[in-house]
Amino acid sequence: MANEKTIALDINGRRETVSVPAHRTLLETLRAMGHVEVKSGCEKGDCGACAVLVDGVAVDSCLTLAWTVEGRAITTVAGLGTADKPHPLQQAFAETGAAQCGYCTPGLIVAAQSLLNDDPDPGEDDIRLALSGNLCRCTGYTKVFEAVAQAARTMKEARGRS
Ligand code: FES
Numbered sequence: 001m002a003n004e005k006t007i008a009l010d011i012n013g014r015r016e017t018v019s020v021p022a023h024r025t026l027l028e029t030l031r032a033m034g035h036v037e038v039k040s041g042c043e044k045g046d047c048g049a050c051a052v053l054v055d056g057v058a059v060d061s062c063l064t065l066a067w068t069v070e071g072r073a074i075t076t077v078a079g080l081g082t083a084d085k086p087h088p089l090q091q092a093f094a095e096t097g098a099a100q101c102g103y104c105t106p107g108l109i110v111a112a113q114s115l116l117n118d119d120p121d122p123g124e125d126d127i128r129l130a131l132s133g134n135l136c137r138c139t140g141y142t143k144v145f146e147a148v149a150q151a152a153r154t155m156k157e158a159r160g161r162s
């Protein structure tokens, strides 16, 4: 189609090509490519449901134009772990009851991973601040903060064993 450009996106360790117009957001692009684990909420940067990691840092994919992240490492929640081999954050969210309807969960886990990439041993205030851009209508947040602290402990113990 005219005014579209074919770009290569590195998504969860796999290179995929897609044709996008200049105005297409990363959120729209990922979901159209089948990455529906990336959730669409407000589409204006308020809720954090659409967060993905770009080079290890959480961004709101609804505010990011797809072409601007060509060649950068994009990680969705599905790239962190699977049902068979969950990431410690995914395990902790399940064990603590931090996911209820689950719609906010992919974005929360991505935001938490971004924090842990930057600070593997965060305090509660650090966790609260890092997740302050993610809205959840169900949990009241307490279990979410517990889950992130639990995952941080699990990951610290794993590092201690390696
Ligand atoms: S959908 Fe992107 S911040 Fe709400």
Ligand code: FES
Pocket: 098, 099, 100, 101, 102, 103, 104, 105, 135, 136, 137, 138, 139
């Ligand atoms: S678990 Fe339902 S919105 Fe967060």
